[in-house]
Amino acid sequence: MRLESALELQAIIFSTIFNFVELPAAAGMEQALPGLYLDPYLLETKAAYPKKATRKRAAEDIALGVSQANGDEAKLAVLVQSRNQLQSRVVEQIVESAKGEAEVLYVGRQKPLWTTSRNDPIRLGASISPTTVEYAGTLGCFCRDEISGRDGILSNNHVLADVNNIAIGTTIMQPGARDRGRPASDVIAELLRFVPVQFGGIPNLVDCAVAALTGHGRSEDRRTLYDSSDEPQPAVTLQPGQLVEAVPGMTVFKTGRTTRHTRGRVRAVNVNNYLVDMGVGVARFDGQIAIEMDMSPAQAFSRPGDSGSLIVDEEGRPVGLLFAGSASGGPGNVGITGANPISSVTSQLGVTLI
Structure with a gap:
């Protein structure tokens, strides 16, 4: 089937098999197919971790996507997160709706990577960033500043100082901004020093920076x-x-x-x-x-x-x-x-x- 047909089919399945409700597009908003279809059960649930539904919902543990076949042709991708759903009647209905042009794939329960989550203890390899940016990089290891004697974390200039652009003293958080780090609760350090990156053909030897640890209240795994x-x-x-x-x-x-x-x-x-x-x-x-x-x-x-x-x-x-x-x-x-x-x-x- 064509890509447009696969997206239209998603909308049909959301509506007729999953019993989702369509959220009308706001005035002036372009909305790509299949539109925004929402699970009414979750709309009625105010808790972040809702209690288990009294009945099994058709949409539970099943995601829909589009997988490429040959050229412009596409297939409906049925991504199943629970093995119990693989042989379910719901999956059969979806495949029947696609007239066989569907690919069923078990993907398991999806979780954030541990490296992009808030770590306690703070681990080597975890996501970090300044509190003033929108990206995330990696905490390389722990170190001691030979000038001030303070313990700190080591990473790149372009991670901790945004390529010479962040002021000394700017707070650093774990996880980083791209991984939903929050300046109010996730600060672990403050930028102490960086080796400037030079341009114009001048050779650089390093891209590095150090941030001194602050009273973050978490344990640390340094080794x-x-x-x-x-x-x-x-x-x-x-x-x-x-x-x-x-x-x-x-x-x-x-x-x-x-x-x-x-x-x-x-x-x-x-x-x-x-x-x-x-x-x-x-x-x-x-x-x-x-x-x-x-x-x-x-x-x-x-x-x-x-x-x-x-x-x-x-x-x-x-x-x-x-x-x-x-x-x-x-x-x-x-x-x-x-x-x-x-x-x-x-x-x-x-x-x-x-």
């Missing part, structure tokens, strides 16, 4: 990189006092806000004239590390939002600070990641990992 499970399990124990230099072929790991725990391989070191689009201009970096993914099936080592992740070797020794990446290239064509050598980060910023 563990967790895996990608919904209920995170320890994957690597950090050895903060044993910094190591990257060498080609080295196996490395990171835990970050977007792709969580991934494994990679150092492809090249001492990379010079490494050009990075910082959003406000292209900056040149010298002496960098290039990392490719090393996972089967192929999975990107990093994606946007992972910036600031600490990269370690198999023994948990710090290797680099993730700061850039591409969407393609390298094995599996899933991209190459750029990292600052961790020794450059600590010396340029004046911090010690703890």
Whole structure:
């Protein structure tokens, strides 16, 4: 079926099988098919976590989408979150309505990534951002400022200082703004210092910043990189006092806000004239590390939002600070990641990992 037909079919199913009610579009508002259909049961429920309905609702644990077939042709995607619904009469009705042009897929119960949630204890790899922005990056690790003696968190300049643009003293929250962090309750630190990113062809060695911890009232796990499970399990124990230099072929790991725990391989070191689009201009970096993914099936080592992740070797020794990446290239064509050598980060910023 055509895309438009799949969207129209969604509207029919919402109305006739799910018994949803259509919310009329506001005046002047463009509303794409299938329109906005709402579950009347949830409309009547005022609690954030409603009690279980007295009867099984047809719409329970079933989402509808569109999956691509060949060319412009599409299929109705039936995304089932409960195994009990896979063989249900409701799913049969939906497939019948699509005249067989439907794809039923079990997706399980969806949860926010632990890295994008409010963490207590605060973990390495969790989402962070200044309270004044709309994005989110990654908390790399904990450190101690050698000038003030304060304990803090390490990440990128472009995460904690928005590429030289955030005032010293600005509060930092976990989770970050894009992950619904709230300045009133989620502040854990304040921007202390950053190494400015330079433009105009001047070589940069690092993209890094430190924020001093404040009285956030949460516990902290300073030594563990967790895996990608919904209920995170320890994957690597950090050895903060044993910094190591990257060498080609080295196996490395990171835990970050977007792709969580991934494994990679150092492809090249001492990379010079490494050009990075910082959003406000292209900056040149010298002496960098290039990392490719090393996972089967192929999975990107990093994606946007992972910036600031600490990269370690198999023994948990710090290797680099993730700061850039591409969407393609390298094995599996899933991209190459750029990292600052961790020794450059600590010396340029004046911090010690703890």
